[in-house]
Amino acid sequence: MPTITxxxxxxxxxxxxxxxxxxxxxxxxxIPGRRLVVVSNPVIFGHYGEPLVASxxxxxxxxxxxxxxxxxxxxxxxTLQTIHDHCHQTRIDRQSGVIALxxxxxxxxxxxxxxxxxxxxxxxxxxxxxxxxxxASIGGKTGVNTPQGKNLVGAxxxxxxxxxxxxxxxxLPSREWRSGLAEVIxxxxxxxxxxxxxxxxxxxxxxxxxxxxxxxxxxxxxxxQAKAEVVSKDEKESGLRALLNYGHTIGHAIETATxxxxxxxxxxxxxxxxxxxxxxxxxxxxxDSDAARQAALIAAAGLPTQFxxxxxxxxxxxxxxxxxxxxxxxxxxxxxxxxxxxxxxxVNPDEVRAVLQELVSKGDQKS
Amino acid sequence: MPTITxxxxxxxxxxxxxxxxxxxxxxxxxIPGRRLVVVSNPVIFGHYGEPLVASxxxxxxxxxxxxxxxxxxxxxxxTLQTIHDHCHQTRIDRQSGVIALxxxxxxxxxxxxxxxxxxxxxxxxxxxxxxxxxxASIGGKTGVNTPQGKNLVGAxxxxxxxxxxxxxxxxLPSREWRSGLAEVIxxxxxxxxxxxxxxxxxxxxxxxxxxxxxxxxxxxxxxxQAKAEVVSKDEKESGLRALLNYGHTIGHAIETATxxxxxxxxxxxxxxxxxxxxxxxxxxxxxDSDAARQAALIAAAGLPTQFxxxxxxxxxxxxxxxxxxxxxxxxxxxxxxxxxxxxxxxVNPDEVRAVLQELVSKGDQKS
Numbered sequence: 001m002p003t004i005t006x007x008x009x010x011x012x013x014x015x016x017x018x019x020x021x022x023x024x025x026x027x028x029x030x031i032p033g034r035r036l037v038v039v040s041n042p043v044i045f046g047h048y049g050e051p052l053v054a055s056x057x058x059x060x061x062x063x064x065x066x067x068x069x070x071x072x073x074x075x076x077x078x079t080l081q082t083i084h085d086h087c088h089q090t091r092i093d094r095q096s097g098v099i100a101l102x103x104x105x106x107x108x109x110x111x112x113x114x115x116x117x118x119x120x121x122x123x124x125x126x127x128x129x130x131x132x133x134x135x136a137s138i139g140g141k142t143g144v145n146t147p148q149g150k151n152l153v154g155a156x157x158x159x160x161x162x163x164x165x166x167x168x169x170x171x172l173p174s175r176e177w178r179s180g181l182a183e184v185i186x187x188x189x190x191x192x193x194x195x196x197x198x199x200x201x202x203x204x205x206x207x208x209x210x211x212x213x214x215x216x217x218x219x220x221x222x223x224x225q226a227k228a229e230v231v232s233k234d235e236k237e238s239g240l241r242a243l244l245n246y247g248h249t250i251g252h253a254i255e256t257a258t259x260x261x262x263x264x265x266x267x268x269x270x271x272x273x274x275x276x277x278x279x280x281x282x283x284x285x286x287x288d289s290d291a292a293r294q295a296a297l298i299a300a301a302g303l304p305t306q307f308x309x310x311x312x313x314x315x316x317x318x319x320x321x322x323x324x325x326x327x328x329x330x331x332x333x334x335x336x337x338x339x340x341x342x343x344x345x346x347v348n349p350d351e352v353r354a355v356l357q358e359l360v361s362k363g364d365q366k367s
Numbered sequence: 368m369p370t371i372t373x374x375x376x377x378x379x380x381x382x383x384x385x386x387x388x389x390x391x392x393x394x395x396x397x398i399p400g401r402r403l404v405v406v407s408n409p410v411i412f413g414h415y416g417e418p419l420v421a422s423x424x425x426x427x428x429x430x431x432x433x434x435x436x437x438x439x440x441x442x443x444x445x446t447l448q449t450i451h452d453h454c455h456q457t458r459i460d461r462q463s464g465v466i467a468l469x470x471x472x473x474x475x476x477x478x479x480x481x482x483x484x485x486x487x488x489x490x491x492x493x494x495x496x497x498x499x500x501x502x503a504s505i506g507g508k509t510g511v512n513t514p515q516g517k518n519l520v521g522a523x524x525x526x527x528x529x530x531x532x533x534x535x536x537x538x539l540p541s542r543e544w545r546s547g548l549a550e551v552i553x554x555x556x557x558x559x560x561x562x563x564x565x566x567x568x569x570x571x572x573x574x575x576x577x578x579x580x581x582x583x584x585x586x587x588x589x590x591x592q593a594k595a596e597v598v599s600k601d602e603k604e605s606g607l608r609a610l611l612n613y614g615h616t617i618g619h620a621i622e623t624a625t626x627x628x629x630x631x632x633x634x635x636x637x638x639x640x641x642x643x644x645x646x647x648x649x650x651x652x653x654x655d656s657d658a659a660r661q662a663a664l665i666a667a668a669g670l671p672t673q674f675x676x677x678x679x680x681x682x683x684x685x686x687x688x689x690x691x692x693x694x695x696x697x698x699x700x701x702x703x704x705x706x707x708x709x710x711x712x713x714v715n716p717d718e719v720r721a722v723l724q725e726l727v728s729k730g731d732q733k734s
Contacts, residue, residue, distance in 0.1 A: 009377075010376075010377065077444060077448070081444070081513065081514075084513060084515060084519070084520055085514075085515060088515035088516070088519065115522060116483075116520050116521060116522055117519065117520065118519060119508065119509075119510065119521045119522055119523050120522065120523060120603070141486065142486075143486065146448065146451060147448075147452075148451060148452060148454075148455035149455070152451070152455065152484065152485060153451055153483050153484065154483060154486045155482060155483055155486055155487065155522055156486050156487060236487070
């Protein structure tokens with residue numbers, strides 16, 4: 001089974017693409033204590049909790065479970081306190097560890113709880129959604145949503161290892177599969193041209209059960225590899241890692257404007273990538289044909305390609321409050337060729353507004 | 368003016384013992400953005416806010432202030448959110464920074480707010496209490512108190528620099544001065560025998576205004592140096608740094624048992640050191656004469672030397688829940704000679720109980 005190393009200078013770790021039931025043997029050398037907490041939500045734990053806990057117990061751990069309600073609206077300081085309470089009651093110390101079994105919400109919350117309990121205990125990420133497998137579980141970003149916004153409060157806290165079992169995607173709702181594809185497409189555009197081409201040739205890309213297992217493994221491995229490479233070259237998001245925000249500047253604004261209700265994160269990122277691609281083409285730094293290929297791939301992934309009910313001025317304003325702002329300038333990551341992108345600090349706001357205007361207009365749903 | 372380097376591998380920084388009005392020139396090379404938030408409480412800001420802010424503005428920064436209520440009972444997640452709100456409203460980004468002007472509560476809260484806002488922004492510590500100068504401001508420990516306990520939730524987040532102005536101690540309440548001395552005595556016992564001897568020879572040690580400025584500077588410099596040396600050899604408290612918990616295992620239990628109302632942190636640590644010293648002597652690893660010298664110095668510092676109303680069994684139970692627990696064994700830091708201490712994992716609980724019993728007994732107040 002493939003493994004990918006994330007060679008961070010102080011906290012290197014391994015991403016294992018393997019069966020869930022191997023968790024015990026993988027964790028044993030990494031967590032010296034005997035107590036573990038598994039944080040999950042009831043739906044996911046119902047599917048995969050039993051084999052996971054059995055494997056950890058077979059490896060000698062005393063395992064308790066902390067179930068939190070599913071959904072982004074529970075990614076709050078209050079749920080964080082629930083996890084801290086559980087850590088306190090089960091006497092999790094610095095030799096113990098926490099396992100995040102779930103999608104991005106479980107991963108971000110559990111990672112932040114581990115980052116802040118006793119000023120930092122070990123966390124193992126076991127992502128169960130495509131989005132979490134290729135993005136959220138790798139790189140140590142953790143956090144919660146607060147009244148100020150999404151993910152403005154959090155910490156960098158690297159996992160001790162990541163276990164990705166592709167077979168758990170069988171129970172993933174199809175909208176979540178398509179949403180995760182947005183991040184996979186992102187890696188194709190900014191980092192790995194071969195991944196982009198591979199995606200273009202997957203028949204029925206939008207329907208996970210129809211994707212052959214060997215192609216699924218290839219998509220997951222290439223995506224995790226891309227994320228690992230970028231993160232290991234820039235752990236704290238001071239430079240290169242900003243590339244991973246491709247599609248996210250506009251994407252976050254769309255999510256905020258729609259109160260996180262209309263679009264999933266991946267759908268918003270897909271829209272953001274389409275807009276950023278059109279912006280890059282408009283500015284003459286990306287070819288029209290590559291921008292069109294990206295738009296076609298986003299559509300083939302079953303992602304929305306327009307946002308008909310949004311006001312470009314509202315989106316512009318929201319981007320001014322985004323954390324990727326430096327001294328009031330909105331930063332954009334823009335592709336240059338397939339597999340490469342660069343940071344642009346001073347894009348003319350009129351150009352951005354013009355692109356947004358095109359995407360809010362009705363009709364031409366597949367352009 | 369003395370400077371001390373904290374040579375951490377990834378985040379080295381300098382402790383400056385100098386005038387408050389030099390803050391602007393010291394911060395300028397460290398924080399590239401133009402926005403700063405000063406977090407303080409109204410009392411301290413009333414004394415020292417004006418020259419601090421003036422110096423920062425003269426260095427070209429746009430400065431806003433976020434005042435939080437004074438007192439340990441406000442070291443909560445709720446106050447943390449107040450600081451995050453202020454960061455959001457004043458658009459603090461990753462190029463900006465946060466200045467903590469105050470004692471341990473302001474320093475810990477502001478440090479944790481900086482650690483978690485946008486997953487980490489720069490913080491400068493400007494401690495105004497003796498305790499904060501010699502302990503809390505150095506080493507990157509940040510956190511809040513939660514229903515689970517004191518400082519169980521927090522993060523390691525190193526400051527970009529620390530500015531210590533000894534003259535601000537003129538307005539420090541005398542009980543806080545004496546409390547801070549507990550940590551200074553601690554460094555003498557665990558790390559710096561010359562500091563211990565110096566303390567023994569300070570006339571009127573318990574009364575700050577009577578301590579000559581050059582001796583005060585020597586106490587501060589040696590204490591900060593001790594903390595910097597220990598911290599730089601063990602940033603994340605996996606080994607050596609545990610020495611700094613000398614007196615804290617019993618101290619924390621005393622604070623918890625009295626709901627943080629009867630004793631200040633320093634007073635509780637003083638009691639904890641006295642108990643740990645007696646325990647070490649009882650176990651034959653420290654001389655009775657050194658234990659007696661420590662007890663005499665704690666008394667000379669005007670710190671309490673007994674805790675007459677506490678139940679040893681309650682304290683024993685509370686120590687089982689302390690975060691310095693590893694797999695149920697309570698850890699004690701115990702002195703071996705003046706200037707040296709070691710970690711003991713498996714002290715017989717009966718011996719601990721016997722020492723506590725001596726200290727809860729009435730009479731013999733100065734022993």
